[in-house]
Amino acid sequence: MSHHLGVGQGQYRPGSPIRIHLSVPAKEKEAFFPLPTLHSLAALGEITESDPAALRTEEAFREALDGVHVLVTAWGFPRLDAARLALAPDLRFVMHAASSLHWLVSDDFWATGLPVSQAGVAMAPAVAELSLGFTLSLLRRTHRHDHALHAGQSWETAAGSERAREIGGARIGVVGASRTGRRYIEMCRALGAGVRVYDPYVKAGDPLAELTTGLTDLLATSDVVAVHAPATPETHGMIGADEIAAMRDGTRFVNTSRPSIVDMDALFDAVASGRIDAALDVFDSEPLPVDDRWRGLPNVLLTPHVAGATADSRQRAGRIVVAEIRRHLAGEPLQHALTRDDLARMG
Template identity: 65%
Template sequence: MTDDNGVSATAHPEPSEQVRILLSVPARELAAMFPADTRSALDELGEVVVAEPGELADTTAFRATLSGVHVAVTAWGFPTLDATRLADAPELRFVMHAASSLRSVTSDDFWAAGIPISQAGAAMAPAVAELSLAFTMSLLRRTQRTDHALRSGGDWWEAREVPRAREIRGSRIGVIGASRTGRQYIDLVTALGADVTVYDPYLPAGDPLHAIQGGLHDLLRECEVLALHAPATPETRGMLGAAELSLLRDGALVVNTARAELLDADALYAEVASGRLDAALDVFEVEPLDDRWRALPNVLVTPHLGGATVESRRRAGLIVVDEIRRFLAGRPLQYALTRIDVERMG
């Protein structure tokens, strides 16, 4: 028997059992996600065992650490839960992913096992949406061009000769992907007076965003700013190649805080290097960043940190604790995901 989230009614530890919780978050993020008060709340839920995700790549270490673990808090670098790993974690009843994408953690064997899984991706949506807004306004104001001109030793007056800055009010912004982040970005730019069109073939019936929905090619032709907020799935990978990018008007601005795989990197680089398009990018086809993007005067780059704010990390820890508390109490999970959800979300 299952509840509304598909969680097995027999999945929870027996009342007499001491709940054992594995906390496997990279050391560089552990204190940010679990400051003293949040860690104390987690400790109240059971016996917490801490292990660096990378250490668990070793099968012997994985088996020893997961022995008796009922709940696994996973994050970046945690091993894929395939048949072998699941056999080494026979008591595992719930996986709480403290990051966003579940693709690296789940497998066919995991889904077949019926173990419920949730994730804290919602914690990062406001942070990524804010960076996307910051990128949008920076590109509109030509900040990347003027900053580069002055930092590279250019003449003051030449630096002032960049294309005239634009304001966000009245700007036509095309958004690909009505994800959690995409929706928050739309709220932010709409509040500042932007004219928004969204493309997402999975908008549910009755969604208020239908009022501003448009076709992909029309959106590309009409927008002044293109903001990407779609997941990387088989359907979306490479969805914007040379032909699609050529539809953008001269001087259009491209903002990508989502996934590098959405774009043909070489095609985008050619357009930006030619000066026809400007871009602001937080994600890249090669990470760490290769050198070709660094010298371009019309590109703004950040090292894939869109979701990493003080507030977002703290929110993630609180979501982790709340979801585990819900699971142990037999209450519906707020952020549970199914295999179909993950296939659509990337």
């Protein structure tokens, strides 16, 4: 099939073929782009492909990006600095199939004025769902019962003396009204939980405005604290030793966001003492070492940074990539474009 750039899209020459370069890690390509999605992408332009790990040298990068107009990236793609951008003079649009862009774009990139979009919204339902699963498990003490039975403890000991809680009527404190935070809030409220939010960027008129409160108050009065804030310089260490100390005994702590937001040493001490329970999908060291301190605690639920990595979220992301490229080529407004200011407030 022959593909040509449309008329009236100033950045393109009428009649010129559209070239789309797909650079996604091999192990993720089929997850993002199953055959139906790949065919939809091929209907928009001539596709070339590379594994991002193969583009480390300038020679390989130049060869792969030669004549490319639309670039689809994911993890591991080389940073788009001045040197790399000079090797891709025909580039007109960057579409990131994953979420965080901090490592990909540079000052040089923003100076070009090239449009960039990302498919991070695809992961919001998946991350929120795992966060909800963590919340239910901690409230019902499922993690403690499971650990105890696997460790060979008696039936009575595994059952424990403390009664479990239901989510209906529980007080949920959410740190960060992000996309994932908002989806998590919807889920919790649908199940009858009372939710409050800490996020200084929630404005008057926002549906969540009436739920906002200060961070210390939220931490001190919640049965479950769930972190959904982005990792930015402003949020680094936001939940420190004093904030963790403000949590009541028995608080459940959930983090599917980023470890930099939390003082992980202070959190470990609080969990190891048995004062609070936790469920974590993110860690200071990843992959988590086999002898890591977190692995030995019976009152913590651990997953290996998989919150957003469902089959469904990957497929959603691929469809978003195709739809956004289609809008770009048609000269229509992008739905997921990011500016430099947007990125400063995102993880």
